Every structure is written in C-alpha cells, then in structure tokens.
Amino acid sequence: xxxxxxxxxxxxxxxxxxxxxxxxxxxxxxxxxxxxxxxxxxxxxxxxxxxxxxxxxxxxxxxxxxxxxxxxxxxxxxxxx
Numbered sequence: 001x002x003x004x005x006x007x008x009x010x011x012x013x014x015x016x017x018x019x020x021x022x023x024x025x026x027x028x029x030x031x032x033x034x035x036x037x038x039x040x041x042x043x044x045x046x047x048x049x050x051x052x053x054x055x056x057x058x059x060x061x062x063x064x065x066x067x068x069x070x071x072x073x074x075x076x077x078x079x080x081x
Contacts, residue, residue, distance in 0.1 A: 030061065030070040034077050041078050 028036045044054055060071045 030063070030068045033070045034074045037074055038077060038081070042081060045081060 041054075048054055056074075058071055060068045062068070
C-alpha cells in the first residue's frame with residue numbers, strides 16, 4: 001500500500017478552523033510545522049499497512065540564507081511515533 005494524498009483534504013478534515021484554500025496556502029510557520037503535521041501523520045500511520053509506503057514531498061524554505069530544519073525535525077518526530 002502506498003499513501004499519496006492531497007494535503008488540503010487532511011487539513012480540512014482534522015483542522016476545522018481552516019476552511020478556504022487561501023488560508024491553507026498562507027502556510028504554517030516553520031516553528032509550528034512539526035506539531036501541526038504530526039496529528040495528520042498519526043492518521044496516515046493508522047491506515048498504512050506494515051509493508052506500505054508513505055511519501056511526503058515537501059521542501060524546507062530558506063531563512064536568513066540557510067535552509068530551515070523543520071523537514072528533518074518532522075522526519076525524526078515521525079520515526080518516534
């Protein structure tokens with residue numbers, strides 16, 4: 001099994017306060033991204049089979065000329081789930 005999802009679906013399902021595309025695409029601050037995404041990944045983990053795959057295609061943004069670390073932090077947090 002492989003999970004490929006339109007992230008906006010998960011956002012609307014589990015974060016009811018976000019109702020319009022423009023609110024979602026305004027973005028989640030990088031400092032809050034891991035805490036914001038972990039509830040979504042918990043649901044994905046629940047439905048994913050043991051031999052399944054989950055692909056998250058995101059890229060960190062530069063801040064002050066350097067790449068932020070929230071993607072790496074998210075990967076580590078998801079491994080601990």
